[in-house]
Amino acid sequence: MATFNKFFSSVFLAVLYASSYGNAAPWPTNAKHGTHRVRTLGKGVQVEAFHPPSSYKTYGAGVDLASSFTSSGIEDKTVSYISSELQVDSAKVTFKSGYTQNGQSFAYAKQVHNGIPVSNAVANVAFKDNKVIAFGHSFVDTSKIAPSTPSVDVNAVIPKTEEVLEGKKNEIEPTLEYHALADGSVALAHVFQVQNDEAGTWYKAFVDAHTGDLISVTDYVADASYKVLPVNKELITDGLELVTDPQNTASSPSGWHSDGKSNTTDTSGNNVVAYKGSVSSTTKQSADNLVFDYTYDTTKAPDVANNVNAARTNAFYLVNSYHDTLYQYGFTEASFNFQNDNFGKGGAGNDRIRISVQDASGTDNADFATPPDGQSGQCRMFIWTATNPKRDGVLENDIPLHEVTHGLTNRMTGGGTGECLQSLEAGGMGEGWSDIVADWFSHSDSADVTDFIMGQYVTNDPAGIRSHPYSTSASTNPLRYSDIAKLDEVHNIGEVRTVHPEMVLFKSLTFFFLPNPL
Template sequence: MVSFNKFFKSVFLAVTYASATSASPFPGSAKHATHRVREVGRGLQVETFHPPSSFETFGTGIDHPLSKRDNPDLEESTIAFVESKLGVAKDAISFKSGFAGETAKHAFVKQSHDGIPFANAVANVAFNNDNKVVSFGSSFVKPKKIASSTPSVSLTDAIAKAEELIDGQHNDHPPTLEFLALQDGSVALTHVIQIQNDETGAWVEAFIDAHTGELHSVTDFVAKASYRVLPIQKEILTQGFETLTDPQDLTASPQGWHSDGTTSTTTTAGNNAIAFKGSQTSVTGQSSATDNFIFTQSATTAPTTQANLDAARTNAFYIVNSVHDIAYKYGFTESSFNFQNNNFGKGGSGNDRVTVSVQDSAGTNNADFATPADGQSGRMRYSRIVVFLWTQTSPQRDGALENDIIVHENTHGITNRMTGGGTGRCLQTTEAGGMGEGWSDAMAEWTEHTSAAFPDYVMGQYVINSPAGIRTHPYSTSATVNPLRYSTIATLNEVHDIGEVWANILHNVHAALVGVHGFSTTARTDPTGTAGNVVFLHLFIDALALQPCNPTLPTARDAWIQADVNRFGGANSCTLWRAFASRGLGVGAANHRDSTTVPAGC
């Protein structure tokens, strides 16, 4: 979700940053890695709990119990390793999903009891191409007490309770029965039910106690041919529209952008995305024969005029498809839980293209992306001003015409799907949710770089008509321009503010890699080579599958370091460590206290 930070907040933060480095974490800061307060329904607040995740990386790898087998099965190897590592019984481990990437095989499992999986006690294992374990993340628990596995509250009653509390309707996605680890060490049996409210945009999983009917937790899925468009390397429409011919990448989208997976279309609907207003039948059709979508936007008239609406749907369709193709080239494919209707027999679950609601009526001055599990469509909403009509200007401005906003939202789908094995449940704590916002800003910035120059980067300039944008600071390699660092999180408790810290750290990592390795102007279509921006995006994508469910900044950093070992033999280790340490995320960083230490030899 994109958030608009008011000016007064930047003034307040400027005062607090000066003492953040040496300060102890605020009381709420200690819960960032395990909790998050969410408001659902009509003002109902729910504090969700997620067991703390441990994370270990093993460099070039360690053996596992089935290492000596020829071509060992991924599921069997994973269960054997988790069994030996955690000392749990084999029947307490249920395999969730797995996939093989270029540099590692990834497996995701859940703790189980009586054949029923735990929703929030999960683990992930990565094996390199030498069949050695290179990383292990786990939030498995040792329950003090566990509820009976036979429900005493009916599913019908649980659905009614969830609909009442969350002020929405069950969306007919099949409910499940799952255990849920609670903060007091006990484990509840829950009916897990998806509830949606199309008027408010809410889309959550409700965990209703199958014995008491109590709402224990929620998963919030919302993170809040020829085309006349803003090329993806441009941020805002004042940089100029262009007409692009056949921008699709057929290695990532083999049937192009105008096939819904089975049949060809002549509208803003295809296998990867559909862009519409109001309903999915309200799409933009071609302006002339052979898939031409040429609509001239007028800055002096309202976004809702027909030409402007068609321009917005066309641009949103182009950007979402472009992000699909870029991310696909770097590893966000069918088997790693991407968004496509037709997966062409390449793994994963289909029927889940991104649905882009342009000029959505549910709000203003924001945007969001909902990411359910693999197999359900991600839903992006773009309203009439920065993805909901931004109302700071006259006429209002349309978020679907600011590319950084669209890329930001689409990236929520990537990070939520790849972290935790396609469940959409593993960026739910305050800190992990904040990192989701940071990754999204960092991806938006990556798409817009055109050279090795690394100027300060500003998000959201167009929609509020301000060169300062919608963040408290530009992202910068200068600590004077942007003082945000790891310890700043001790003073923060809101995900967008935490996201700025992570995005600024990643800005410095990106700059460091480009400074060492140079810049590739073809990185959006060619993921080969060792140019700094190519390396950055490979590590960005690779690390998502390595890191544990609900990562922290230190565990995410460790996943980047391990991803570099897996793909580049650790060639960038010191560059990465120096960049992370320059913003307080050095070797000893923990509990929102800075460290500028780098490993010996760096």
């Protein structure tokens, strides 16, 4: 357990680092991976998302806080430390979120101007025993900042933005935020969410409040007893098992079949609802006392009734198992996990994961949308078409485990906002983390270190969907950190970050997400 806790502490620092990696990291100075990402949206419109260059520091055993800070709560301590460190007025800093566990505190803040937050100017601090052990920020110069009173009404820009993004504004009310741009200016923006459930798109749009132009987006979507495929198995060909009482009540105190208000007898509960088509289209127990004994028949099409029930059951079991496991290593209510009822333990509730199996809106893929804490994560699992009969992505565990890890990393990076990991390199980090956590679940102990292949079952290809197996052997996988400079796609970048020898030390089960360049 101590080794695993060391691993997850590394994850905490890694996701703090992910929103503050620019100037402190050894990237080439001319690289734009860390600050830019061009997105093609809706009807072919291109928007270049920007995150200001960042700095990040770690302090080994820690640096003592000023005595005037030590008696403060985490909110006041965070604001006081950041304003002191950056020599800015405390009115320029607002506490966003934070939590404390195992004697360590993790805090997230934003830069503000005239009481309005700067969406992409953020800071994070890690404290331990009244010491600062890590600090990062991307605060910006505000000498070229727009007036804080809009000259364009938000209701005038919503229809145009909906048309561009080919969706509709959802129920979340618009806000007013500043947004730092690549030219050094800071725009005032109307901010609202635009969704298209049929197409599976979900954006947070930033529209200039003085010109009405779409200036940036946050893309919330990342392009991964019960008869199930146990969580430590990868492929349905490894064999289904009837698993009894797999829930961990230390992680899910009401069990898996409670939505926080009432008990259920289907594939819905406090942590997840697994369905096909509509959220109400779940799988019911096959016998009394919560027995879900449906056997998936790979010789038949995925959409035959018993296979649909088996798919929903596996999805429900897998996401719950993931929830309970990661909860033990710190992905809790206070650190922005996904639950309807947070049991008074912090964070925002009403956000269990929705996993749609055999989703009709796509094929040969899967995705996960991570909105802010308090809004449900959305996972879509598709059918894969390389074989006859076709194959169901939710029956290859590495794919849904990869996808729900996007929820973990997008929530924890940036303090529950879902807005970080948007630049090209940061997106690659997210893809790499998703692969490595899927790999981690497939290992039963620290000596069980074998090559790992993503997507081999659904594609019917022993090479899988990545360019090389993940391996500790340089001859099996020759990718090196220096290869990132030649890549411009997040999954390819993620492969390099994941395969780096310092990232796959399964012999100690300690993961390092901060590699040295090769």
